[in-house]
Amino acid sequence: MEKAVGTPLWDFIRAYRDRNVLRLHMPGHKGAGETEALDLTEVQGLPPLYPAEGIVRESEDIAARIFGAGRTVYSAEGSSLCIRAMLCLVRKRAALRGIRPRILAGRNAHRSFLFAAGVLGMEVSWLRGEDLLTCRLSGAELRAALAREADPPAAVYLTSPDYLGNRADIRELARVCRGAGVPLLVDNAHGAYLRFLPEDAHPLTLGADMTCDSAHKTLPVLTGGAYLQISREADPFFAEQAEGAMALFASTSPSWLILQSLDRCNALLAGDYRRQLADFADRTEALKDRLRARGYRLAGTEPLKITLEPRSRGYTGDDLHALLRRQGIECEFSDPDELVMMLTPATGEAGLTRLEEALGRIPRREPLPEARPSLPAPAPAMPLAEALLAPAERIPAEEARGRILADPCVSCPPAVPILVSGERIGEEALRCFAYYGIRSVSCVRESGAEGGRRETDGTDGLL
Numbered sequence: 001m002e003k004a005v006g007t008p009l010w011d012f013i014r015a016y017r018d019r020n021v022l023r024l025h026m027p028g029h030k031g032a033g034e035t036e037a038l039d040l041t042e043v044q045g046l047p048p049l050y051p052a053e054g055i056v057r058e059s060e061d062i063a064a065r066i067f068g069a070g071r072t073v074y075s076a077e078g079s080s081l082c083i084r085a086m087l088c089l090v091r092k093r094a095a096l097r098g099i100r101p102r103i104l105a106g107r108n109a110h111r112s113f114l115f116a117a118g119v120l121g122m123e124v125s126w127l128r129g130e131d132l133l134t135c136r137l138s139g140a141e142l143r144a145a146l147a148r149e150a151d152p153p154a155a156v157y158l159t160s161p162d163y164l165g166n167r168a169d170i171r172e173l174a175r176v177c178r179g180a181g182v183p184l185l186v187d188n189a190h191g192a193y194l195r196f197l198p199e200d201a202h203p204l205t206l207g208a209d210m211t212c213d214s215a216h217k218t219l220p221v222l223t224g225g226a227y228l229q230i231s232r233e234a235d236p237f238f239a240e241q242a243e244g245a246m247a248l249f250a251s252t253s254p255s256w257l258i259l260q261s262l263d264r265c266n267a268l269l270a271g272d273y274r275r276q277l278a279d280f281a282d283r284t285e286a287l288k289d290r291l292r293a294r295g296y297r298l299a300g301t302e303p304l305k306i307t308l309e310p311r312s313r314g315y316t317g318d319d320l321h322a323l324l325r326r327q328g329i330e331c332e333f334s335d336p337d338e339l340v341m342m343l344t345p346a347t348g349e350a351g352l353t354r355l356e357e358a359l360g361r362i363p364r365r366e367p368l369p370e371a372r373p374s375l376p377a378p379a380p381a382m383p384l385a386e387a388l389l390a391p392a393e394r395i396p397a398e399e400a401r402g403r404i405l406a407d408p409c410v411s412c413p414p415a416v417p418i419l420v421s422g423e424r425i426g427e428e429a430l431r432c433f434a435y436y437g438i439r440s441v442s443c444v445r446e447s448g449a450e451g452g453r454r455e456t457d458g459t460d461g462l463l
Contacts, residue, residue, distance in 0.1 A: 008055035009263035050247035070232035071239035076254035080112035082212030085245035094154040106135035165300020174207025314365025376428035387422035
C-alpha cells in the first residue's frame with residue numbers, strides 16, 4: 001500500500017473558496033453555488049495546466065509515483081486528448097529521425113485515434129480483428145506484421161482492454177516492439193485501475209511506452225479526467241515534449257473541477273483502494289461464475305467488466321438491456337450480440353446483488369442463432385486525411401454502395417467505426433450498417449470533386 005500523499009489542488013481550491021474572495025475574474029457564476037464555489041480559472045497560485053508548474057506539477061508527480069510512470073500529464077478532456085497527444089509525439093519523433101509517419105494500429109481503435117491520425121497526416125496500416133470491437137494479436141502475428149513493413153513504422157497502437165473486456169498480451173507484444181525498436185502505444189482508457197490489482201496489470205508496467213488512461217471510466221474521478229502516462233523506459237523525447245503535444249489540442253480553459261478530482265484521487269489510490277479493489281474483484285468474479293451457472297455466456301477477462309453474450313439465453317444484447325432498464329438498471333453498452341456492464345468498488349455489494357436478482361428474473365428462452373455479419377475488408381480509395389477534410393454529404397446508408405466514406409460519425413459508446421474515412425462502401429459494409437442500426441452515412445461529395453480526389457495504391461489497407 002502507498003503511504004499517504006498530499007492533495008495540493010484540492011486543498012488550494014477549498015482554501016480559495018473559504019477566503020470569500022470577490023471574484024472579478026472568470027467564470028461568470030462568480031462562485032455562487034456549492035459546486036460553482038469550487039470552479040475556478042487560473043488565479044494567483046493556480047498555474048496553467050500546460051506547462052504544469054507549482055501545485056499542478058506537484059500533483060502530477062504524485063500521480064506518476066502512484067502509477068510507476070516516468071511522467072504523468074493530466075487531461076481534463078478525457079483520453080481523447082491523450083490519444084491526440086500520443087500520436088503527435090510519435091509524429092514529431094518520426095520527423096526527428098527521418099522515419100515515415102506511419103503507424104500500425106488495431107482496427108478496433110476509437111474514433112479519436114482515427115481523427116488524430118488524419119489531422120496529423122499519419123498513414124495507418126490496420127491490424128484487423130475477428131469482429132468489430134476486438135483485435136486479438138499474438139506476438140508472432142505482430143512480429144510478422146512488422147516484418148511486412150518496408151520501413152519500420154513510427155509506432156504500434158493497440159486498444160487494451162477493449163470495449164468487451166478482452167486484454168492483449170501486452171508483455172509479449174511490448175517485447176516484440178522493443179526488439180524491432182518501435183514504440184508501443186496502448187489505449188488503456190478502460191484500464192486505469194489495472195495498476196492496483198493484486199498483480200499489477202497496467203500496460204505501462206507490462207512494457208508499453210505510452211498509454212492513455214481514462215480515470216473517470218474506472219476510478220472515482222469526474223467525467224473527463226484522464227492521464228497521459230509515459231514509461232520510465234520510453235524515449236526521453238516523449239516526456240520532454242508531452243506538455244506541448246497536449247497543449248496543441250487542449251482547451252486553454254480546463255475544468256478545475258475535473259483537475260481537483262484527479263488530485264483527490266491520488267490520495268484515495270494511495271490509501272485503502274488496493275484492498276477495496278481486490279475484495280470487489282473477487283466478488284465480481286464470483287458473480288460471473290454464478291451467471292455462467294445460470295447459462296449466461298460471458299466474454300472478456302477484465303475484472304471489473306461483465307460482458308454478456310445473451311443470445312445463448314434467447315436475447316439480443318439490446319433486448320436484455322431493455323429488460324434491465326425496466327428494473328432500473330442502465331448498462332454501459334449493448335448491441336445485437338453483447339451487453340456490457342462496467343463496475344467499480346463504488347457499485348458495492350448491494351449493486352452486485354441487485355444486478356444478479358434482476359438477471360435472475362429474466363426467463364430463459366430458446367437460443368438465438370448467431371447472425372453477426374462478416375466485417376468488410378478495407379477498401380482504401382482516398383487518403384484518410386483527405387477524406388476527413390473533403391466536402392461531404394449525409395445520405396441514407398442503403399444508397400451509399402460504391403461511395404467513399406468521409407466521417408464515420410460513430411457515436412460513443414463504443415465509437416469503433418465499421419469503415420474508416422477514405423474507404424469505399426461495399427456490400428459487406430452495407431450489411432454491417434443494417435445490422436448495427438446505422439441508417440445514414442457521411443460520404444465524400446462526388447460533384448465537382450473529381451480533380452481533387454485520387455485512388456490510393458492500397459498501402460493504407462489491411463495487414
